[in-house]
Amino acid sequence: MKTIEVDEELYRYIASHTQHIGESASDILRRMLKFSAGQEVQSSAPVVSTDTQLKPVSAANTQRDRVRALRELMLSDDYAEQTKAVNRFMLVLSTLYCLNPKEFAVATESLHGRTRTYFAGDQQTLLQNGIHTKPKHVPGTPYWVITNTNTGRKRSMIEHIMQSMQFPVELTDKVCGTI
Secondary structure (H helix, E strand, O other): OOOOOOOHHHHHHHHOOOOOOOOOHHHHHHHHHOOOOOOOOOOOOOEEEOOOOEEEOOOOOOHHHHHHHHHHHHHOHHHHOOOOHHHHHHHHHHHHHHHOHHHHHHHHHOOEOOOOEOEEOOHHHHHOOOOOOOEEEOOOOOOEEEOOOOHHHHHHHHHHHHHHOOOOHHHHHHHHHHO
């Protein structure tokens, strides 16, 4: 058996796909990649690689896969262990970005308050709109977000992004309800 190093975010993503106690990372990856023991490696499929995921291009990011990924996040131990709304908010933002960075970018461009910018590519931009914005880096993304908003505002931000990314209304409501 070989050992590979993965960053914390990728580890959490793999662990969030655990289906039963004691399931190994190899078992999880085999299931996710639809790869069985002894199967010959197909090197002809192009691979898309980002800091947060590695998947064949042919395994397109379908709406069903996106819905499943968010449901799995909500059922994950990592998500359940979060005691603060801001931490759940950050996990949802990271997941939404990973599912489709381009759609996430479009959704966040139009998301701002009357006097505040909610998302930016750097901390300074958010600090320019108020010294009490408490900007945090969204893990696994190039984005920063203000975090001193109330839980209702955090929910409305997630709702806006999920609607823009065309997630089903019932899933959007469930995700917002967990923040």
